[in-house]
Amino acid sequence: MARYAMVIDTRLCIGCGDCVIACKTENKVPDGLNRDWVLEITRGRYPDLYTEFRSERCNHCSRATCVEACPTGASHYWEDTNIVLVDPDRCTGCKACIAACPYNARFVRPEGYVSKCTFCVHRVEKGLEPACVSTCPTHCMHFGTLDDPSTEVSRLLASRKATSLMPETGNEPHVYYLS
Amino acid sequence: MIEEVLATARSNPLVDPSLTIWSWEIAIYLFLGGVTAGIMCISAMIALLNKEQQAPFAAWRLPLWAPILLSLGMTTLFLDLEHKLFVYRFYTTFQPAAPMSYGAWILIFVYPASIALILATLRQGYPLLASYVDRPRIGTWLLDWAERHRKGIALGNIPFGIALGIYTGILLSAFMARPFWNTAILGPLFLVSGLSTAAALAALLGREASERHLFTAVDVGLIITELAIIALLLISLAIGARLQLQALESIFGGPYTIAFWLWFVSLGLLVPLILEIRELGSTGKEGWVFLAPILVLVGGFLLRQIAIDIGQDTGWTHLSAQFDPSLLERLYH
Numbered sequence: 001m002a003r004y005a006m007v008i009d010t011r012l013c014i015g016c017g018d019c020v021i022a023c024k025t026e027n028k029v030p031d032g033l034n035r036d037w038v039l040e041i042t043r044g045r046y047p048d049l050y051t052e053f054r055s056e057r058c059n060h061c062s063r064a065t066c067v068e069a070c071p072t073g074a075s076h077y078w079e080d081t082n083i084v085l086v087d088p089d090r091c092t093g094c095k096a097c098i099a100a101c102p103y104n105a106r107f108v109r110p111e112g113y114v115s116k117c118t119f120c121v122h123r124v125e126k127g128l129e130p131a132c133v134s135t136c137p138t139h140c141m142h143f144g145t146l147d148d149p150s151t152e153v154s155r156l157l158a159s160r161k162a163t164s165l166m167p168e169t170g171n172e173p174h175v176y177y178l179s
Numbered sequence: 180m181i182e183e184v185l186a187t188a189r190s191n192p193l194v195d196p197s198l199t200i201w202s203w204e205i206a207i208y209l210f211l212g213g214v215t216a217g218i219m220c221i222s223a224m225i226a227l228l229n230k231e232q233q234a235p236f237a238a239w240r241l242p243l244w245a246p247i248l249l250s251l252g253m254t255t256l257f258l259d260l261e262h263k264l265f266v267y268r269f270y271t272t273f274q275p276a277a278p279m280s281y282g283a284w285i286l287i288f289v290y291p292a293s294i295a296l297i298l299a300t301l302r303q304g305y306p307l308l309a310s311y312v313d314r315p316r317i318g319t320w321l322l323d324w325a326e327r328h329r330k331g332i333a334l335g336n337i338p339f340g341i342a343l344g345i346y347t348g349i350l351l352s353a354f355m356a357r358p359f360w361n362t363a364i365l366g367p368l369f370l371v372s373g374l375s376t377a378a379a380l381a382a383l384l385g386r387e388a389s390e391r392h393l394f395t396a397v398d399v400g401l402i403i404t405e406l407a408i409i410a411l412l413l414i415s416l417a418i419g420a421r422l423q424l425q426a427l428e429s430i431f432g433g434p435y436t437i438a439f440w441l442w443f444v445s446l447g448l449l450v451p452l453i454l455e456i457r458e459l460g461s462t463g464k465e466g467w468v469f470l471a472p473i474l475v476l477v478g479g480f481l482l483r484q485i486a487i488d489i490g491q492d493t494g495w496t497h498l499s500a501q502f503d504p505s506l507l508e509r510l511y512h
Contacts, residue, residue, distance in 0.1 A: 015187075017187040020187045032190065032192065033191055033192075034187070034189050034190070034191060037185060037189035038185070038187040039185055040184045040185075041181065041182070042184075043182075065354075065355055065356060067276075068276040068277060069276075069277055069278075069354070070274060070277055071274055071277040071279035071280035071283060072265075072268040072269060072272055072274070072280075073274055088262075090265070090271075090272075091262055091268075092260050092263075092265045092268050092269065093261025093262035093263070094259075094260055094261075094279060095193075095201065095259075095261065096279050096354075098193070098194065098198070098200050099198065099200060099201070099354045099357060099490075099491070100354050100355070100356055101356055102355070102494065103495070103496065104194050104195075104198065104494065104496055106194070107192070107193065108192075108193060108261050111262075112260075112263070113261070113265075114261075166495050169356070169495065170355075
């Protein structure tokens with residue numbers, strides 16, 4: 001399985017929300033729904049506080065529990081990669097995948113089928129970056145494959161301290177945060 | 180101190196502020212699926228143990244209720260689907276890792292098994308209905324065939340009944356992302372609850388005193404078993420990781436404390452248990468014989484509804500606060 005990853009530098013992220021707007025525009029996400037979002041995390045005790053912004057979305061897990069839970073095969077991996085997609089023509093809207101996602105990254109579209117971040121696979125196919133990555137004004141977001149050690153994401157993960165969200169789920173998430 | 184706040188709006192309906200994807204529709208489906216599983220097992224056991232004299236209702240008339248109740252449950256399940264026209268997609272594939280796929284295919288076997296048991300008992304249980312089936316030659320052949328193989332059909336109903344009963348619990352157990360559900364104990368718990376509610380239905384609808392007595396005694400055993408499994412469920416959560424402990428807190432001082440302990444455990448299990456034990460000990464006619472089975476049935480539904488609600492309230496992500504778009508509107512007023 002080829003592994004695509006998104007690497008986000010939380011030291012550069014200012015929480016502007018441009019990634020959210022870019023996603024909504026690129027993917028025509030309906031009003032009131034969001035495929036990505038930004039968290040503001042504050043740790044410590046006043047006055048010694050530490051704040052970081054974290055742009056979150058589907059983690060495109062290699063062992064995605066949402067794919068396993070789908071009774072119709074609508075949730076699937078794209079072309080033997082870790083990019084998780086939903087086929088609207090096979091989705092019954094049973095919502096098992098929503099219950100199965102520990103990141104709460106999925107939602108139901110008004111048409112009745114489940115939707116989520118696709119890593120902008122329609123752009124990746126053309127060799128482009130996801131809309132959120134290409135829009136980011138601080139260039140804190142990076143995208144690429146982990147199988148080639150020379151890619152930017154591989155080099156960043158090799159040289160900086162990085163964490164993924166809740167790896168203890170065993171889902172093998174592929175959105176990483178540099179700190 | 181750690182505080183995680185949504186800086187931008189996520190607010191995806193059904194997901195935020197907490198997961199509310201399944202509601203009464205799924206609770207009713209799981210409840211009626213459990214009752215159906217119980218009916219299949221109980222009617223089959225009566226046939227296999229030759230207890231027709233003692234329990235004529237369960238032997239001859241109860242089997243008809245199985246596919247009717249299951250179909251009602253399937254209707255509420257259908258109501259819950261967001262993409263209803265694509266319901267046939269459950270049957271264009273089999274997904275070995277998805278419990279819901281097993282459930283969809285188990286139903287394919289449950290219907291013919293329960294209908295075969297109805298055919299084997301229709302002439303005794305519902306003579307008028309049987310006379311209509313008897314009119315075409317194939318109807319007579321079917322009824323004759325089913326009656327000849329009644330024991331074999333009954334034997335076949337038991338594994339499908341058990342599979343259906345366990346499935347209604349395992350469906351929830353399989354979600355690692357929801358700590359309250361993520362224990363295989365829900366499988367036997369929902370199976371025993373299904374058997375208990377089916378026994379209560381037989382005690383409620385059976386006219387013979389011997390039948391009410393039999394199923395009251397059976398139900399006492401099943402309720403005690405159910406209480407023991409609930410104790411195991413609580414122990415498995417109590418010895419789990421922090422997420423399991425947080426799930427347990429929701430019924431120990433948390434928002435579901437009253438619903439779980441007062442409505443489900445007390446009114447749905449303990450009160451009917453006491454009433455049923457009293458009924459078994461009394462020799463005279465009791466005026467409240469219907470109360471205990473009704474409470475058991477209500478308790479069976481409450482178990483599913485409360486389990487569904489708590490499971491969705493527990494998860495891996497805990498946002499302490501999130502952006503509320505209505506606050507922006509207040510700025511302008």
